[in-house]
Amino acid sequence: MDTITKGVETLLTRVPSGKKRRSKLNLTCLTMTDVNDENNNNYHEHRRKTSASSVVSFLSRTLSGRSSISDMSIQDKDSVVTPMDSPRVSSPAIEEDNHLQPPHSNKIMTPPPSAPVSPVTRPMVDIEDQPIHPHSTQNTPPPPAQPLDNYIIGETLGTGQFGRVHLAQSKADQQFYAIKTLDKHDVVRLRQTQHINNEQAILNKISHPFLVNLVDSFQDDSHLFFVMEYVQGGELFRILRKQKRFTEKTTKFYAAEVILALEYLHERDIAYRDLKPENILLDVDGHVKLVDFGFAKKVPDLTWTVCGTPDYFAPEIIKSKGYSKSVDWWGLGVLIYEMLVGKSPFTDKNPVDMYQKILDCRVPWPEHISPVAKDLLLGLLTPDLSRRYGNMKDGSRDIKEHPFFEGIDFEKISRREVTPPFRPNVNGEGDSTCFESYEEPDVPYGVHMADPYRSQFPNFSK
Numbered sequence: 001m002d003t004i005t006k007g008v009e010t011l012l013t014r015v016p017s018g019k020k021r022r023s024k025l026n027l028t029c030l031t032m033t034d035v036n037d038e039n040n041n042n043y044h045e046h047r048r049k050t051s052a053s054s055v056v057s058f059l060s061r062t063l064s065g066r067s068s069i070s071d072m073s074i075q076d077k078d079s080v081v082t083p084m085d086s087p088r089v090s091s092p093a094i095e096e097d098n099h100l101q102p103p104h105s106n107k108i109m110t111p112p113p114s115a116p117v118s119p120v121t122r123p124m125v126d127i128e129d130q131p132i133h134p135h136s137t138q139n140t141p142p143p144p145a146q147p148l149d150n151y152i153i154g155e156t157l158g159t160g161q162f163g164r165v166h167l168a169q170s171k172a173d174q175q176f177y178a179i180k181t182l183d184k185h186d187v188v189r190l191r192q193t194q195h196i197n198n199e200q201a202i203l204n205k206i207s208h209p210f211l212v213n214l215v216d217s218f219q220d221d222s223h224l225f226f227v228m229e230y231v232q233g234g235e236l237f238r239i240l241r242k243q244k245r246f247t248e249k250t251t252k253f254y255a256a257e258v259i260l261a262l263e264y265l266h267e268r269d270i271a272y273r274d275l276k277p278e279n280i281l282l283d284v285d286g287h288v289k290l291v292d293f294g295f296a297k298k299v300p301d302l303t304w305t306v307c308g309t310p311d312y313f314a315p316e317i318i319k320s321k322g323y324s325k326s327v328d329w330w331g332l333g334v335l336i337y338e339m340l341v342g343k344s345p346f347t348d349k350n351p352v353d354m355y356q357k358i359l360d361c362r363v364p365w366p367e368h369i370s371p372v373a374k375d376l377l378l379g380l381l382t383p384d385l386s387r388r389y390g391n392m393k394d395g396s397r398d399i400k401e402h403p404f405f406e407g408i409d410f411e412k413i414s415r416r417e418v419t420p421p422f423r424p425n426v427n428g429e430g431d432s433t434c435f436e437s438y439e440e441p442d443v444p445y446g447v448h449m450a451d452p453y454r455s456q457f458p459n460f461s462k
Contacts, residue, residue, distance in 0.1 A: 146218075146220055146446055147216065147218040147225070147461060148218070148220060148225060148445055148446050149171075149446070150170060150171050150172060151168040151169065151170055151171065151177070151179065151227070152168060152169045152171065153166050153168050153179065153445065154166055154167040154168055154169065154430075154432075155167050155432060155437075155438075155440070156437075156438040156439075156440055156441075157178060157432060157435045157438075158435065158436075158438075159438055162182055162183045162186030162187055162190065162192075163180065163181045163182040163183055163186075163223070163224075164180075164181055164438070164441065165178050165179065165180045165181070166178070166179045166181065167179075167230065167430065167432050168227075169430065175429070176230045176429050176430045177215060177227050177228060177229065177230050178227075178228045178229070178230045178231070179225055179226065179227050179228070180225070180226040180228060181223050181224070181225055181445065182196060182223060182224040182225075182226075183222065183223055184219070184222060184223060184224055184451075184453040184454075184456075184457070185222070185453065187224065187453075188453050188456065193456050193457070195294060195295075196224065196294075196457070197457060197459065198296075198297060199226075199293045199294050199296065200214075200217050200226070200459060200460065201459070202270060202293050202296050202297075202298070203217075203226070203293055204217075205268070206264070206265070206268070206270070208260075208261060208264045209287070209414070209416060210257050210258070210260055210261040210264075210287065210288050210289060210290060211261055211264070211265075211289065211290050212228050212229060212231060212281070212289045212290065212291045213228065213229045214226060214227070214228055215227040215228060215229060216461075217459070217460050217461070218460055218461040219454065219457055219460040219461070220445060220446050220447075221447065221448055221449045221450070221451040221454075222443075222445070222447065222449060222451070223445055224457060224460055225445075225460075228291075229289075230429075231281040231282070231283050231289045231291070232283065232284045232424060232426045232429075232431060232432075232434060233281060233282030233283055233284060233286065233424030233426065233434050234281065234282065234424065234434030234435055235277065235278050235280065235281055235282075236254065236277045236278075236280040236281070236282060236288065237276075237277035237278045237280075238434070239282070239422055240277050240338070240339060240342070244342050245339065245340060245341055245342035246339045246340065246421075248340065248370065248373060248404075249421070250339070250421040250422075251336060251339040251340050252404070252405060252407075252408055253408075253413075253418065253420060253421055254280070254288060254339065254421075255332065255335070255336050255339070255405075256400075256405065256408050256410060256413045257287060257288040257413060258275070258280065258288060258290070258332065258335065259332065259396060259399060259400060259410075260410065260413060260414055261288070261290050262275075262328050262329075262332065262396070263395075263396050265296070265325075265328075266325050266328070266395075266396075268298075269298050269299060269300045269325070270296055270297065270298055270299070270325075271296065271297055271298075271299040271303070271324070271325040271327065271328060272290065272293075272295070272296050272328050272331075273295040273296060273297065273307060273308050273327060273328065273331075274292060274294070274295040274296075274307070274308050274309060274312075274331075275290075275312065275328060275331035275332065275334075275335055276309050276312055276331075276334075276335065276338075277335065277338065277339070279291055279292045282420070282422070282424055282434075283424075284424060284426055285416070285420060285423065286419075286420030286421070286422050286423045286424060287416055287420055295307050295308060299324060299325055301324060302322035302323065302324055303322065303323065303324075304320060304322050304323075306320065308327075308331075310351065310354065310355075311334070311344040311346045311347055311354065311358075312330075312331050312334050312335075312344070313355070313358055314326070314327040314330035314331070314358075315330075315358055315359050315361070315383040316383070316385070318355050318358060318359060319359075324385075324391075326385055326388055326390060326391035328390075329380055329388055329389060329390030329391060329396075329399070330380060330381065330388065332380055332390070332399070333376075333377050333379075333380025333381040334346070334381070336373075336376070336377060336380070337363070337377055337381070340368075340369055340373060341366055341369070345363040345364065345381070346358045346362075346363075359383065361381055361382060361383055363377070363381060372402075372403045372404050373404055375402075375403070375404070376389070376399070376402050376403075376404040379398070379399075379402070380399070389402070
């Protein structure tokens with residue numbers, strides 16, 4: 001235990017402004033509220049109110065007593081990023097890792113926290129607001145039209161540290177969309193410029209029935225905007241919380257659709273890296289949509305970034321020896337377990353103990369878990385990459401052909417021909433009752449002001 005304590009400092013606990021568990025990137029370490037509660041209601045309530053910021057140092061070898069720990073340099077403690085789509089804590093990325101970049105690189109990805117003051121808090125005075133002499137012949141041209149003007153911005157569906165998601169309606173086709181807004185000043189200050197540009201690049205390249213679709217992306221003088229398809233049914237986490245746990249039949253269905261989504265990403269060398277019920281939305285018919293690609297990255301072989309949700313970390317992430325897309329199959333194992341049991345297999349009020357449980361693969365097995373389900377989970381939740389399902393020569397076939405999925409026709413699943421176990425109760429295309437309510441922002445979008453950051457987001461249209 002002393003060895004682990006030297007390697008893992010603490011994960012800072014922050015209370016989010018919203019009511020959801022957050023995820024996003026940065027560097028600090030772990031202190032979590034007690035989630036080791038026998039009552040599932042209390043367990044989920046703890047996870048909803050806890051927000052971890054980052055990991056200061058992590059393990060470079062297996063923690064069997066033979067390791068020495070090398071610390072990483074620490075970023076500004078205030079550099080904490082929280083994404084907007086999810087109530088659970090996701091640990092920050094320790095560093096951005098380019099192809100085969102070693103974990104101790106000192107590369108600076110974006111300007112430090114000394115970036116210019118946000119134009120939202122210190123706007124330029126518009127010339128139209130200045131008094132004009134009655135005899136002046138000055139004519140002020142109207143501000144140029146913006147892409148945002150094509151949408152009617154509605155209520156907030158979710159919040160994060162530097163942005164939120166709004167329900168919006170297009171003035172052109174009257175369709176409803178979800179618009180994710182990000183404050184550019186905060187993105188730059190928190191050194192997330194490359195991650196946001198990377199998220200946009202990946203979303204532009206993917207299209208799959210079980211992945212959320214990007215419709216457009218643009219920027220104004222203060223914010224970035226992702227226009228996404230509106231997924232009305234809310235989070236899978238919301239249903240799991242109400243049901244306490246799912247039956248094997250229900251779990252098989254959701255796991256099957258998630259497997260096909262991960263398969264599609266991995267075929268394109270994309271690691272998702274933040275699988276959890278909060279990042280799985282249900283469409284109006286009840287089919288899954290993976291959302292929040294802030295951690296997704298093209299990984300042809302290895303990467304080193306420490307990111308994701310702590311209790312979904314694969315052992316190789318904690319060891320910081322480099323990892324591959326196989327972390328998503330570990331995450332699938334944690335997800336299936338959570339659906340069957342109602343909580344993650346790796347929970348502890350002491351984060352160091354939680355990491356040790358992950359490294360040791362100490363999984364509690366409730367009596368109601370069937371032998372066939374346990375066998376599947378043992379094949380997914382193994383630190384031995386040569387034996388982990390999904391990472392062997394037959395790839396995801398080892399998972400899809402496992403006896404646990406007997407009776408599941410993956411071809412029909414891919415064509416959305418299997419009836420989902422739950423159909424969201426929605427009333428109309430613009431219904432948002434499956435999402436929580438939030439206070440609306442007091443800073444309007446589309447205000448013309450000084451913009452020192454526009455050039456850092458070149459692929460977001462003007």
